[in-house]
Amino acid sequence: MDINIGNGIIIDELRNITIKIGDIVDEEALRDEEWEELGPTPKPHILDLRYWDRKLLSRYEPIYMPVQDFCNLCTMGPCELTGNKEGACGIDLRTQKARMVTIACLIGASAHATHARHLVHYLIEKFGRDKPIDLGPDIDIEAPNIRLVLGIKPKTIGDLEKVLNYVEQELVRVLHTIHTGQEEDYIDFESKALHVGMLDHVGMEVADIAQIVAFNYPKGDPDAPLIDVGFGVLESEKPIILVIGHNILPARNIDDYLREHGLENKVEIAGLCCTAIDTSRYDPRAKVVGTLSYELRAIRSGIPDVVVTDEQCIRADTLRECAKMGIPLIATSEAAARGLIDRTEDDPDEIVRDLVSGNVKGVLIRDPDKVGEVAVKVAMNVYKNRKSPIYMSDEELEDLVDRCTMCMNCVFACPHNLRIDRAMELAKSGDYSYFEIIEDTCLACGRCEQACPRNIRIVDVIMKAAYKHIREKTGKMRAGRGPIKDTEIRKVGQPIVMGTIPGVIAPIGCPNYPKSRKEVSEIIEEFLKRKYIVVTTGCHAMDLGMYRDEEGKSLYEKYPGVFDAGGLVNCGSCVSNSHITGAAIKIAAIFAQRKLRGNYAEIADYILHRIGAVGLAWGPYSQKAASIATGFNRLGIPAVVGPHGSKYRRGYVGKLWKKDKWWVYDIKTKKKMEIEPCPDCLLVVAETKEEAIVQLARLCLRPGDTYMGRQIKLTHYIELSEKYLGCLPDDWHLYVRTEMDLPTKMKDRLLKILEDEHGWKIDWSKKKILEGPIRKYDAGFNPTIVEHVYDKYVR
Amino acid sequence: MKEKIFNPEFQVEKARKIGPETLARILKKRKSKSVLITGGKLLEDEILADLIAELVKKSGIKVIATGGSSKPLIERGINVNTCLLSHITEKLTDVNILIFVGFEPYLLSRLLSNIKHFLNVLTVSIDFYYQPNAKLSFPNCDNYGLIETLVSCLSDC
Incomplete structure (x- = not known):
């Protein structure tokens, strides 16, 4: 309860009174709290953004890919749930899987939040609570996630404690809902997972801001060393x-x-x-x-x-x-x-x-x-x-190889089912080259050694055999620069929203790649060459620096570290992922002048419909990657995961044929209207590098694209599909609103296909589309799916 | 090859193991209701891509190509329905037998798990590794033998 004492109170002649005082808020702080109009959901609790989640999940339906047919979380089980049966507590398989996803997100978000707590606790002891949060002259919006979610502007490291109090409280509240015998609606569990994902980005932001200001890391420096x-x-x-x-x-x-x-x-x-x-x-x-x-x-x-x-x-x-x-x-x-x-x-x-x-x-x-x-x-x-030689002697290598009987136990144990048996067979005849191929994909998890009946140190064999190859894999990584500067956002906000910068690709997460580690570089260079913005963190940021081209240059040496077309921005470690969501939030705030403070749904709605940003977790492994991606999703940013990401057990996939799902309110025309299905997924698996590249380009499309932006995005999407899939994509026509959306070089060909295969009416004298598109292009189109946002802006 | 399950999981209902002859008989009777879904392994395995192209030519089965597998099939003159994995359910109208080949085994296991629990269609895996989440699956096979036999069975049809 807040009590405003006003002109003060007089306590006289009172004894045995206990007065408990919580936060003391001084007048200056109160004035500061008026920095921006407060939105509808400051410090949201579990159900406060449920309406937004249900809108998202109505369009992007959760799909589940169970790893086991049981639930064994309580002593009434194990309960067999095959075919969506219900267990002893009444939970069905679908809801149980949503529960498991929520648990995974809780683990991930707790790891980041506790990391942040450790840092803040230590830094307060070392530097005091009043150590100011100063990210330099080019960064006014110091903590976009915190502003958006909590509705406060942290000024000191001490303020970050209050942020963590909120995050930790909410995480425990969600953890409580996991207990046996409660939630029965899988969408409600997904809403909790999304809530946790959002909290994760707040916790990560606390951690990274704290260490940047305390340890003087680069503050948005594109030329970090x-x-x-x-x-x-x-x-x-x-x-x-x-x-x-x-x-x-x-x-x-x-x-x-x-x-x-x-x-x-x-x-x-x-x-x-x-x-x-x-x-x-x-x-x-x-x-x-x-x-x-x-x-x-x-x-x-x-x-x-x-x-x-x-x-x-x-x-x-x-x-x-x-x-x-x-x-x-x-x-x-x-x-x-x-x-x-x-x-x-x-x-x-x-x-x-x-x-x-x-x-x-x-x-x-x-x-x-x-x-x-x-x-x-x-x-x-x-x-x-220090001992030598490294791994083993040549004689020991030969001995271990000779011991192998090619039983294939290692192959079945390997997460990638790498054909270690084949490499061993070749090595017996003196050819060790296949180990170099294996090394490039191998996670060095050691499961092969656990399965080997001959006790062969397989990881060591691979390393010894491929050592020359691996020691040459050294490169350069630009040091994590932290947040994106407000000045950069001012420059690129408009082209990103218009679509003339075709998208922001964010390779993030762990190294459980399906194939060679080099694939991440290959995927990303395709987009850098096409002048997308690439923003990276964590393991992907490291692996992008490992490979050099013929001239000996790694990607960081070939592409600038600016947040601009063709830039490769390394924000830093896992907790720096908050700067990627932060950049999207800042675009809404700086370019579109939307209010951030406690205004989550409006900003997420803006990002979903206008900002062509997509995450890529090509090697997802930990629970942290699950919560990071889920935080992206709640903010309206889709994510593509590599094939191992299917083991997270769920995706968010829209159905193109369900036309009733693809609608918005257009604030300009005051109409509820059908839109093209973009982006049509929030979380999706790609099996191969080729598929991931095409999917990433596709998921940069947004309903708010101008015709110039749509033309550029469609050009890349179609070119990449033809390059990597060998043909036109199956859905490109859905994204055409006007002939001006069509790639110039392909216009005639595409118009002909629209007429012949899709039954559109074309005026060939003017090369104009007369009939066919889902909707007509309107430069003033102003979409939202949130009623209170519509009410706020409609005139 | 060992009777093992790749990445052992915990399934109650496991796929029945079948040979190529059985699948050939099914295809002969129900080709119009069947579809072959191909995965990204075809991009890296030319022999597999050749075999699948031959299988499609012999059987006339419809193909949905995911993971970039459209490219090697198109290059071999096969008419495919190209799609991203995310669009696969869009393509499954009018079919109730789904035959999978050319996938990362752990990914295929997840796809088959989804279908097993939430859709009512017959799934068949003809990949190199036994897939317990399918309804029917070829057993583990270290080589192209089973697919080659399938192709020759179809030739005899």
């Missing part, structure tokens, strides 16, 4: 500290310790996963080994002198693997204590002695500051005894 990336960076004549995970704090303190002690040129920090990206944002000398798929490879190489783990995507056998190689491990997070003794309070030199002597395989140190000293001292001591 180029960082060495690739497995080859591990080869060094210096002690190497390998940092793994997603939380910068331990790695940052290692870096500080090195600098404070003049050791920055004597010891190297190399990283895996997002810790690597964030360390390189802090110090461009830090090296990026690669994604999660390099973890086992890096440890088994025996090169790291000490391994430091923090949180999230880190193998659950890291201690065992390090111990086999004699590499000491320092765990630093409550999320992964790894059974180790907590040595946080111990003398650093004692810990170093124990780790270097091998008395202990690893330690848990919860104080990031102490980790810096211990890790550096351990690395410098262990380095003296």
Whole structure:
């Protein structure tokens, strides 16, 4: 309850009174709260945006692809749900799968929110609550997701605590709904998943803003430094500290310790996963080994002198693997204590002695500051005894290959069913080349070794056989630059909304690719050449830097880091995904002058109908990727996932033939009208690189495109379809509103097809479409599917 | 090849294993209600693409080509209905036998799971790996033998 005391109160002659005071809001803060008109849904609870979700999910129907036919979450089961049967609690298969998706999103969003909490807690201790949030002169909208969802403008790191209080409360509320015997409507579960996805982007924004301002990362700098990336960076004549995970704090303190002690040129920090990206944002000398798929490879190489783990995507056998190689491990997070003794309070030199002597395989140190000293001292001591050769000798390789009986157990265990048996067979005759092909797709998950009845160290065999190949895969990645500048949005907002910049492609997420890691680069370069904007983060950002062209240049060296046509923007780590949604939100705010504050549905509706942005998670693996993509979806941004993404078990796919689903209110004509079905999916799987490229181009189409924009987008869509699918797409005609939408070079051919195959009437003397399109083009078309938005703007 | 299931899952109803002769008989009787759905493996496997092209020519079955598999089939003179995976249900009117070939096994398993639980059609996998979520599936086969036999059975029809 808010009480306005006004002119003050007098308390006299009162005893035994308890007064509890929550937040004290001063007059200046109250004035600041009037920075923008408050929208209808500040700090939305679970049901507050349900109306928006139901509109989305009415058009984009959830489809489910169960991995198992059971539910076994409670003791009444396991319940068999084949054919959408109901279980003991009454839940049917479809709703159970929606529940599982909600759980996955909760796991992902909780990981980011807790990461943010760890950072904010630490930074408040170090810098105080009043450390200002200042992202530089070109960024006024410092926190678009927070403004949009919570309706507040965070000014200090202390304000971020309040944001996290809200996020955590909502996550727990959704978690509560998962309990047995509650929700029975799958759409309501999906609405909860979408709610969690939205919260995830808020949590990520907190985390990234906090670390940018506290650690002075690049603040939207398109010329952020180029960082060495690739497995080859591990080869060094210096002690190497390998940092793994997603939380910068331990790695940052290692870096500080090195600098404070003049050791920055004597010891190297190399990283895996997002810790690597964030360390390189802090110090461009830090090296990026690669994604999660390099973890086992890096440890088994025996090169790291000490391994430091923090949180999230880190193998659950890291201690065992390090111990086999004699590499000491320092765990630093409550999320992964790894059974180790907590040595946080111990003398650093004692810990170093124990780790270097091998008395202990690893330690848990919860104080990031102490980790810096211990890790550096351990690395410098262990380095003296680094083992060689890498992986194994040539003789051992031959011996292991000879041991293989080609039973194919490994092939059936492999997530990609890689034909390891064939590689082994060829290797027996001295030809190891097939291992290079396998290495390029292999995740190094080690499931093959678990299945091998002859105990062959298959991952090591692959690495040894393909070592020359893999060490050459080093390139450059532009350091994560953080948010998109408001000044950039001012420049590109209009061309994006008009469609003359044909789209924004956002390759994000993990490395569980269906084929070669190089495919991500191939997909993305196709769009860079065509002057789309590419915005990337996380594992995809790393892999885009790994491959060089004939001239030895990686994509980051070939394309500028600006948020503009043909630019390749690396925002940073997983939590930097919030800047991608943030950019879409800013376009609505800056170009279209829409109010953000607590106004989620209006902004999402604007983005869905006008901003041709699409996410690409070509190698989705973790639950975080599920929640990130779901957050994209609630904001009206579609996402394409690679084939492994089908294991998330659901898609959001519109049906072209259900014409009653494709409608909007046109604010200009005051009519409810049928529209072309674009974008027609919010979450969809593509099997191959070829299919993904065509799908991405297609999902950039928006009802709000001008005819120039539609012409450009259709040109790319049709060209790419003919290039990769060998023919015209099956639905291109649906997106034609006027002859001006048609690609100029193909106009006659396409008009003829419209007449012959689709029965459209064409005036050939003027090359004009007379009849056929779903709707006519109208330059003033102003679509929305939200009633209160229509009421707000209609005159 | 081992009687194993790729990426073992937990299914109650598992596909009945059939040979090419059985499928040839089904196709002979119900070709007009059948469709062959092809996946992206055809892009990387020329032998498979040749075989499927031959199968289509021999059987006259309709083809829905996903994942870019349209390109190698068109190049081999096959008339295909090209579509993205997201559009597949748009193409399934008037058919009730869906035959799948050329997919990543883990992806096909998901597609078949969706159909098994939520649609009432007969699904058949003729891919290299046994697919438990189909109604009917070829067993594991390390080579093109079963598809070659299917093609020759169709020639005899």
